[in-house]
Amino acid sequence: MTIIVKMDDGGAEPWGIVELQGDLESREGHGSLQSKFVGDLHYTTQGGIPTLIIGHHILYGKAVNMEKPYAVLEKQTSDTDNGVQRVKYVVKAFVKKKLIFKVRPKPIIANVPN
Template identity: 50%
Template sequence: MQIPIQISAEREGNLEEWVLLELQGDLESRTHEEMKNKFIGDLHFTKQGGIPVLIIGHHILYGKVQDLDKPFLYLRKTSDAPESHEKYMDSTLPSVSNTEYSVEAVIKKKLLFKTRPKPIIASTNYSP
């Protein structure tokens, strides 16, 4: 079975380039709710060397940029619903499904955060 994958004409030559974010360990919320589509932190890069810095709550993580051995493609699936046999008197007709995948972005690099997070401690030099 062949699965057609296409790059649309308007995206050809200028695909979005995404970056994969890799964290070691678990990422949990205090309320144990699902993390999907939630804000988890701020990503910055240092001026000297472009080292990625991820701030999550009161913790800071330092990472590094790595090239992937093989790039990933982000694909979007589009399909038409299969036609039902109930429309036809002859149930020997196969159902027809038109499934396609289009390339939305390419991922060539990853940001690797493998060190333990360090707590952010604010010092206050308050003197009345």
């Protein structure tokens, strides 16, 4: 069996992965967090440390290069003249970096004047 892998004409984009330790739960109960807003990702001005703000919690992480990069593939199918389905995979992106947040989140406490 031949598997065709093709580079996208525009070149593959660099992507990243956010790795969290533990569970991330929604207030709305159980369900998928896919396509939902989770939090804000920032980098500190001194040192460029990744900071993730989720609700009233802040997490500090670190950016690392992956030992073995991942390729993000998109499966494309097409029919040939004799009715056989042809499958090819197009490389859409490469994942070379990841942000690791493995320290417990810290609560954000606002200073409210009396």
